[in-house]
Every structure is written in structure tokens, then in C-alpha cells.
Amino acid sequence: MAFLVGLGGLYPAGMKERSMAYAPLKEVYKDYFYIGAAVKLGEYNSTPFYQAYGERLLEHFNSFTAENGMKPENIYRDGTYDFTYGDRLVRYAREHGAVVRGHTLVWHNQTSSLIPGKIPKEEAKRLLKEYISTVAGHFRGEIHAWDVVNEAVGDGSQWRTSSPWYQSYGGPEYIREAFEYARMADPDAKLFYNDYNVVQPGKRERIVRMLEELDLVEAGLDGIGIQAHWNLVWPSVDEISRTIETFASMGLEVHITELDIDCYDGNPSTPQMEYTPELEERLSRRYAEIFEVFRQHKGEVTSVTFWGLTDPDSWLNGFSGGRFLKERRENYPLLFDGKGDPKKAFFSIINW
Numbered sequence: 001m002a003f004l005v006g007l008g009g010l011y012p013a014g015m016k017e018r019s020m021a022y023a024p025l026k027e028v029y030k031d032y033f034y035i036g037a038a039v040k041l042g043e044y045n046s047t048p049f050y051q052a053y054g055e056r057l058l059e060h061f062n063s064f065t066a067e068n069g070m071k072p073e074n075i076y077r078d079g080t081y082d083f084t085y086g087d088r089l090v091r092y093a094r095e096h097g098a099v100v101r102g103h104t105l106v107w108h109n110q111t112s113s114l115i116p117g118k119i120p121k122e123e124a125k126r127l128l129k130e131y132i133s134t135v136a137g138h139f140r141g142e143i144h145a146w147d148v149v150n151e152a153v154g155d156g157s158q159w160r161t162s163s164p165w166y167q168s169y170g171g172p173e174y175i176r177e178a179f180e181y182a183r184m185a186d187p188d189a190k191l192f193y194n195d196y197n198v199v200q201p202g203k204r205e206r207i208v209r210m211l212e213e214l215d216l217v218e219a220g221l222d223g224i225g226i227q228a229h230w231n232l233v234w235p236s237v238d239e240i241s242r243t244i245e246t247f248a249s250m251g252l253e254v255h256i257t258e259l260d261i262d263c264y265d266g267n268p269s270t271p272q273m274e275y276t277p278e279l280e281e282r283l284s285r286r287y288a289e290i291f292e293v294f295r296q297h298k299g300e301v302t303s304v305t306f307w308g309l310t311d312p313d314s315w316l317n318g319f320s321g322g323r324f325l326k327e328r329r330e331n332y333p334l335l336f337d338g339k340g341d342p343k344k345a346f347f348s349i350i351n352w
């Protein structure tokens with residue numbers, strides 16, 4: 001087989017030509033919202049990210065999120081800051097006319113380098129202020145939207161009380177402070193609260209309660225990030241609509257921040273499935289109905305980001321239903337296959 005060598009590495013001859021035959025996602029949706037992808041920029045030292053991702057990323061996406069590169073565990077160690085990954089992503093985005101979603105400043109996961117567990121409150125307050133001022137300050141003017149706080153609301157109760165931030169503060173005030181510090185450090189970035197299961201009525205209500213109780217809009221919050229780790233059957237399009245409308249009616253922007261569709265419907269024990277034409281069809285219809293809802297909420301949904309680019313690179317090959325799998329299981333959650341070719345789902349969202 002003949003290959004072409006391009007920015008994106010090796011591609012079978014013909015692929016580039018074929019890729020010209022359909023409209024780029026970012027063009028199709030330019031009057032609706034940003035189209036983003038989470039990228040593994042710089043996370044593999046031996047494989048520059050553009051060998052695996054560059055071509056598709058630049059062709060279809062105008063918003064980039066670092067999948068891991070801008071989380072505290074990759075920025076902060078022993079009191080020192082390392083902005084290598086974020087700087088590279090910001091530079092790359094600027095060179096190619098894309099925006100960057102900053103992900104994430106305050107979280108309970110992947111943060112042990114910063115706050116390993118419960119620490120004295122005064123120390124936690126000092127750290128929170130220093131970390132946000134330093135990081136959001138470093139990227140000031142370069143970040144379109146920050147996920148300032150990620151996953152601080154509980155699944156069955158109001159707060160995620162196991163968070164080291166919650167434990168150290170002895171309450172949720174760290175959330176409001178985080179928005180205040182982010183607003184001071186980068187006055188122009190849009191500031192988001194980001195979470196999963198936002199479409200679940202109980203959690204949605206708890207998020208609304210948090211916004212009111214902590215007066216987060218006054219502290220600088222601009223919008224809500226709906227992660228959208230969804231599946232073929234959940235959530236219903238009605239629930240998605242209701243959720244967008246709930247936040248839009250409060251004057252907030254809605255970003256879809258981590259979209260992917262688990263083809264195992266959140267069941268970790270289902271054996272590996274082949275990507276049959278039936279499954280391809282179901283996935284394609286699912287993406288079509290979801291994007292129809294997003295389009296209906298033009299002006300309210302202002303950014304849609306996929307959590308990855310190609311199926312083999314998705315975290316869902318190792319995670320399902322809230323837990324990590326013992327063995328890799330091929331999942332098919334995204335728009336591009338392992339060769340970088342668009343799947344039927346891709347065509348279902350560009351032709352409607």
C-alpha cells in the first residue's frame with residue numbers, strides 16, 4: 001500500500017484526497033458553536049502528538065483541551081510549576097487559529113501533587129490562591145474558558161465531601177474562592193463549573209443549589225460544563241434539553257466538555273463487541289439525535305468538545321460504568337476510527 005507522509009504522519013494514499021471530499025466539522029458548525037477535542041499533546045515523550053493527531057485535529061476542530069496535560073498533577077510538583085504541556089498546546093492553538101479550554105484548576109483527582117489529602121485549612125487556602133493565581137495568571141489571555149472547578153457536587157448528597165479541598169476547608173467555600181481567584185488572574189477567560197451526570201435531575205438541582213448558595217455568578221462564573229460521558233441509551237434527548245434550558249434560563253453559557261458515547265451502555269461486564277454495521281448504525285443515530293438537540297439550543301450551547309479523537313485512543317477502552325476495567329476492551333465512542341477515517345456517526349452530524 002502506498003503512503004503519503006504529512007504533518008499527521010503516515011496515511012494510506014488516498015486518505016487526504018478523501019478527506020477533502022467532506023466539509024470539516026468546524027466549518028459545518030461555525031454558526032453554532034466551537035467544535036473541540038481533548039488531545040494528548042506532549043503526554044507521550046516518544047511520540048509527538050501531531051504524528052497521531054495533527055491532521056484530523058487541524059482539519060475539524062477549532063478548540064483544544066489538554067486531556068491530562070493541564071491538570072495539577074502535570075503542572076505542580078514539590079512547589080514548582082511546569083507549564084511545558086500547556087504552553088505547547090497554547091502555542092499550537094494560536095498558530096492554527098484554535099482556542100484552548102483550560103482543564104482543570106480545582107479537582108479531587110489527579111491533584112495529589114498539589115494537595116494529597118486533608119491539610120490544615122490555612123495551608124489549603126494559601127495553596128488554592130497560589131495555584132490558581134499562578135496557573136491562570138501564567139496563561140492569562142490565552143485561555144478561552146477555564147474549568148475552574150471540576151466535580152465538586154456529590155452524586156447522592158450536596159457536596160463531594162471526600163475531596164481534599166472540601167476536607168481541608170471543612171466545607172464548600174473553596175469553590176467560591178476558586179472562581180474569585182480565577183477571575184482576578186484572568187479577567188477575560190470564561191469561567192466554568194464542570195461535572196458529569198449534570199443531566200441527572202437530582203445532580204442538576206444540586207448544581208443549581210450550589211450556584212445560588214455560593215453566589216458563583218457574582219464570584220465570576222460564566223457557564224456550566226456538561227461533561228457528556230453518555231451512552232447509546234442514556235440520557236434521553238428530553239433530559240439533555242431540559243438541562244441546557246435550566247442553565248440557559250439562569251443566563252449561563254453551556255459547554256459540552258467531554259462528549260463520548262460508551263457503546264457498552266456503562267456495563268463493565270459486557271464482553272468485547274465487534275463494531276458491526278448494526279452498532280455503527282445505532283451510534284450514528286445516537287450522535288444525530290444528540291447534535292440535533294445541540295443545534296436547537298444555538299446561542300445557549302456555545303462549545304462542544306469530544307473527549308478524544310480516535311476510538312483506539314479513548315479512555316473508554318479501559319473504563320465503563322464508573323470503574324476501570326481489568327483488561328482493555330475495544331470501545332467505539334468517537335467519530336474517527338483507528339485509521340483516522342470518519343465513521344458513519346461523523347456523517348450523521350454533518351448532514352442533517
Ligand code: GLA
Nearest residue numbers: 067103150196227229258315
Ligand atoms: C473526568 C475528567 C476528565 C477525564 C475523564 C476521564 O471526566 O474531567 O479530565 O479525566 O474524567 O478521562
